Amino acid sequence: MRDNKFGLFGGSAFALLCVISSFGQRPESGDPVIIQPGAPGQPSRVLASTTRPQLPQPSAKDIEFMQGMIMHHAQAVEMVDLIDSRSKSKEIRLIGARITQSQADEIAFMKRWLQSRGASISMAASHSHGHHSTANHVMPGMLTEKQMDALRKASGEEFDRLFLTGMIQHHEGALVMVKDLFDTSGAGQDAELFNFASDVDSGQRAEIRSMQTLLEKNRK
Numbered sequence: 001m002r003d004n005k006f007g008l009f010g011g012s013a014f015a016l017l018c019v020i021s022s023f024g025q026r027p028e029s030g031d032p033v034i035i036q037p038g039a040p041g042q043p044s045r046v047l048a049s050t051t052r053p054q055l056p057q058p059s060a061k062d063i064e065f066m067q068g069m070i071m072h073h074a075q076a077v078e079m080v081d082l083i084d085s086r087s088k089s090k091e092i093r094l095i096g097a098r099i100t101q102s103q104a105d106e107i108a109f110m111k112r113w114l115q116s117r118g119a120s121i122s123m124a125a126s127h128s129h130g131h132h133s134t135a136n137h138v139m140p141g142m143l144t145e146k147q148m149d150a151l152r153k154a155s156g157e158e159f160d161r162l163f164l165t166g167m168i169q170h171h172e173g174a175l176v177m178v179k180d181l182f183d184t185s186g187a188g189q190d191a192e193l194f195n196f197a198s199d200v201d202s203g204q205r206a207e208i209r210s211m212q213t214l215l216e217k218n219r220k
Contacts, residue, residue: 058117061187065197066110067123068177072139073103073110076170079143079163082151086159091214095207099167102203106196113192140180141173157218164215171204171211 080096087093111121138144143151143166151162178201182188188197 058119058190058193059184059187061181061184062190062193063114063117063119064123065177065181065187066114066193067119067121068139069174069200070107070110070121071123072142072170072174072177073107075142075148076103076167077107079148079151079167079170082159083163086155087163088156089160092160092163095167095211095214099207106200109196113196139173140176141170143170160218161215164211164218168208168211168215171208174200174204 076099080100083093083096114121147162147166151159151166154162178197181197188194
């Protein structure tokens with residue numbers, strides 16, 4: 001589950017605080033002493049016991065990436081929802097179950113990440129008052145409405161073929177989004193976001209390989 005990998009605070013926030021709890025280093029009240037290490041050559045500071053670590057400020061690209069990936073994942077879940085009524089392949093159903101579980105968990109994580117930083121979970125809502133609206137913006141790799149309509153109308157082996165080719169396209173788009181994030185100066189520095197995006201990259205690559213193998217097998 002993603003919840004075990006991505007806690008509420010990233011490691012970069014906790015690096016700022018050091019809690020000293022050994023005997024003889026607590027004040028008479030019994031509260032722990034919290035020390036903030038100083039910059040190189042500067043003394044450390046003792047902070048109030050009520051001090052809480054601050055979340056690192058996300059960049060505009062960080063926010064855009066998470067909002068866009070929610071939209072991206074939502075379409076993948078929509079595609080998988082078609083499997084039960086259109087495919088008899090056990091292998092397709094297994095792939096679909098894995099995608100549904102992983103992407104549903106990731107969507108929940110991304111929503112929490114955005115909300116904890118005071119950002120909208122909707123890309124369209126965030127940009128509706130800007131210079132342009134992204135309500136109709138299509139993320140890399142997302143299927144067009146024409147492709148989705150063809151998938152909805154297909155069944156059996158034809159559905160399996162369209163699903164695999166479409167999902168491979170979809171996953172490759174996610175890899176483009178991750179690369180774009182890490183190629184943007186100042187983006188992807190948040191520890192939780194970095195770990196999440198790295199996991200998305202490795203997970204999507206593994207699923208692409210599995211789907212390509214199955215697609216080749218079904219063509220024979």
